[in-house]
Amino acid sequence: MGAKRILTLNVNGDDYEVVCAPNTTLLEALREKAFLTGTKRGCDLGACGACTVLMDGEAILSCITLAVEAEGRSIRTIEGVSDGGELSPLQQAFVDHGALQCGFCSPGFIMSATELLAENPHPERAEIQRRLAGNLCRCTGYVKIVEAVEAVAQGAEGGAR
Amino acid sequence: MRLPRFEYYQPGSLAEAVTMLSQVPGARPVAGGTDLLVNMKHRVEQPAALVSLTRVSELAGVRLEDGATVIGGGVTLKHVQHDEGLKARFPALTQAASVVGSYRHQTMGTLAGNLLQNTRCRFFNQSVEWRSVRALCYKAGGDYCHVMKKEGVCFCTYHGDTAAALLVLDAEVRVEGPDGVRQFPLAQLYSGEGKAPLSLGSAEVLTAVIIPDSSATDGDTAGGSTYVKHALRGAIDFPIVGAAVWRNGDATRVAFTGVDRSPLRATVLEEALAGRALTPAVIEEVAPLAPKGVTITRTTVQPGSFKRELMSALFARAAGSLL
């Protein structure tokens, strides 16, 4: 049941041909088939946000998204955020503000925050909190994450890319 | 935690989807997947096939039909909450959509999916390994309830947010299946059973939610609607109790979620309010009636007495905000 077939997934502008069964999640396809391991497996049940990627620009949970659903869509992962080794303004702000510690939740936060600033370049603090609350972090207490996103939103880091 | 194996179909039209659902044995529709796929990882739901609705164009969009507002079943909760027209006319719905799970779930989840989400229980929503410690519960296919410690009845509770809002907006749902299209009041979507909480046929797709123009409010002093949710955290959690209130002139409607096997209208409370203008004094007087006539399903997590108090408190808060 559920025969495997070759899917073409467009990730960060590249077409990856990966062999997946219908029950392969997008997270599994990215990590285990395309070897893009920047996207993290935190809870695997859609509750922590560590696996967040952009699908057609929207931040979604890849651990509860089927890889087959991603076919024909444009996927962007953390590996596609920094351009040629240069950090995006959001990434730079996270680094400068100390908005990461263990770093395991960080790719997911960057993806969620990238979506937020693309849709609303100047969010208020309450909006930042609401839109990023689906990403859990156990290390930072969130303070510096909020500050980093605010810094970009207020233009201090040159705007989101 | 890997998903179980299943066949997968991706129809491009509603007719195709209905055909697949009626012809493929054990097929289930899936859209956002935020409820179903988690349950499948836990192996409490193991459909033989999934029919994806994400490419079915008929389920998209918000439109007007003879004055009524029709929201496609596939419209995401993110879209619902940001729709200016819905925000202005049906704030209870857009507020409810904006507090479902986290923003990640709102981005993925659809309005139909939110209405159709399965009922929940701490003994049911667990992995197959976790559940193997105990006798199979009634809802998972056994004949025992670990909450009530008795056989034969399931007390899984319904926790959807938008259902309460749509109940006070007198919404109807439109479903399409092999026997054609039918449209009926939202309340009838729910069977009242914990184990099989929906009254839909296995090949039926919830295509749209219809809100009558008469439920629209314009935010002036005479009317409005709102949804208030209580959960432990400000995000991710399902409501422990959610309350929706709609008011227009002297007419008031109240609905709750998180208390029983279905979302429900607070009939005793509404009767007490019939024909009376909402005032702070009236709200205070009738609020204790909020849990009356409601069977609070027992859980191992929240005491029923707490939920009863919350029902009164959330009603008062929601109603108070509409004055």
Place this chain on the structure above:
Amino acid sequence: MKVLNVVGQRVPMHDAAAKITGQAQYTDDLVLPGMLFGKLVRSTVAHGRIKSIDVSKAKALPGVKGVITGMDIPDRVYGIVPKAKDEHALAREKVRYIGDEVAAVVAIDQETAEEAARLITVEYEELPAVFDPLDAIKEGAPLVHENTPGNVSAQIHKEFGDLEAGFAASDYVFEDSYYTHAQNHAPMEPHAALASYDALNGDLTLWSGTQIPYFLKRNLSTTLVIPEQNIRVIKPKVGGGFGQKIDMFAKDFCACWFAKELGRPVKFLYDREEVFQSTRQRHPMYLTLKTGVSKEGKIIAQKITAHADGGAYNSTAPLMITLSCFFVMIPYKIENLVYEGYHVYTNKPVGGAMRGHGIPQPRFAIERQIDQIAKRIGVDASEMRLLNAIEAGEPHPAGFIINTCGFADSVREASKAIGWAEKRGKLPFGRGVGIACASFPSGVANMSHLASGCVVQLSSEGRVSVLSGAADIGQGAETVIAQIVAERVGVPMEDVHITAADTGLCPLDAGTFGSGVTVRAGNAALNAANDIRAQLFPVVAEALGCEVDEIEAANRLFWVRDDPDRSVGMRDILRQYQYIDRSLPIVGRGAWVPPADSATTLLTNNGNLSPNYSFMTQAAEVEVDLETGRVNVIKVLTAHDCGQPINPMLVEGQLEGSILGGIGYALYEDSTCIDGQQHNPSFLDYGFPTMMELPEMEGIHIDTDDPIGPFGAKEAGEGTQLAPAPAIVNAIADAIGVDFDRLPVTPDMILAALKKQREEAAGEAR
């Protein structure tokens, strides 16, 4: 006045860019050719004898490469405390909790491994189980371990002064009881292990998300029966630990075992559910406090009795109960003190080290009781804390040597900043302020195996390579060590490259626990950097025509302190160093061990527990929703004596994370059990705070300059998670007049308490 260039600066973590771009590699990101995937089979009964295990179906499944049970592996126990080892990687005769490991499978992919694990059936003879420590110590209770009568596997009894005389001399004596619950560490990265075996040389390599590589190596050696020198443990990036990754786990053993048996790399990854159920959690604890005070509020005598729910195995049991005991002796001066503590086995998930390790529980009880006593005898709760404050340099009943102590200042500053005088008892009903205090060691002394080593190599082109055993689990240990080396060698951060926590390359380190890394590994790094200076500076002095002790160094430049124009660059010096025919690279070596009278255990001896001690007072302002019972923490501020921060940005990060964890402990998180089964093993049902629960936070630095910590540093990782919970619950008491004596305080408890309060008020009115 010290002028510092790198130390004391807000330097981003050296690996921040790697983490923020997704390039940083955690254990589950690693892939080796031919890698197999493992899955554990866990006990479905809380207490039982294994009658039989049927692995035939699993073995027959295509793709399965190996299946083992407890009878297939050496009968060797492991544990983090040498004297308290009691765990088998896979259970042999008996299982002791739901989630105990009974078998392991490996297969060609994860899906097959999971399927195979489900095909293994285990038949148990169920035994009576015990789920509460107070039941477990009763006569006739089921024995979790047959060799441990009464189920008490570790205990401590300490007496200082004369307790009874102290009570007799007190104006008031109060006895109150408290309960604290189980909290899960919930690191974002689930536990993982990847092992590879070189059959030719007999060398085993394990990549593991561990806090404690050298102890892990030792436990692997013991249980696998392989010499330690054949085992190399490498810690990749670790996605948070908070104490949960201190222990060895079945995944470590099984990955190694199968790698060796099958000659192929093997990975084990835990599901989130397994992290909740089968790793570690903060010990629940029952505490009774009997406290005698003068009418001014001076604590004359105190007796504390504690029963910790240890779950099925020891983990850190003796250390936990010892820390719990010794840390009731600071930050207050209590002349007459008795602490009786028991670590009790139950058939439940296992307790272990968690941020604060045995101390948040008594801190909650003590800080709550101080507030309750202050109210009962009519003194100010902040004043009462000041009255009992410990000071630096005073003789200490247990023999602690406290060189620097900003505690009293922290009470004053925190009280002032929260607006104590204006707000306490004066805010509208439903709103309140509270404070609580704590102190924490910078690593424990007086225990064996606590040395840190460091090697610094200065290459001919000026690259500074650091080898440290310290385990960075996300807190930034590597960055702090690199800063210390950069500062002392006189180079910018970008010149320093650190390799850490690889037991095959790096010198010994105790690991990340007890908040000791900055002081212990930092001092080792400082000594190694000083060794570089000792070799390099004579050449510099010669070049500059000055004495060695006149040299200043920073940013690859050396100059004469009183004549900065006389300077020379690093590159020139290294060239000269070569020309005078000294061999490069210059290698500096350093080691450090906390000063202690003797390597002994505090279970039996007293002494200076730690090289130095942090102190803090935390203040909270809360608003209680009187209708829903929800507590909104508006603000938490911390007056903090952590010595001189090596990196203020990282210290703030520790503080902020601690506070949110403390808020979780107080209000949101409860790792519950039903019939011994962990009941909320997911991030949906176990609700640790989200960004929506973020209060306003403020840190106030209390300045001290410790003589022992590197550049005056003290710990900053754990102490700040001790006081938020009692501060918040004290603030709730101020807000609504209800004294909660157990954690967490949830909305239903608040509504029930308010209802009772109303009924009592109505009763009195009648």
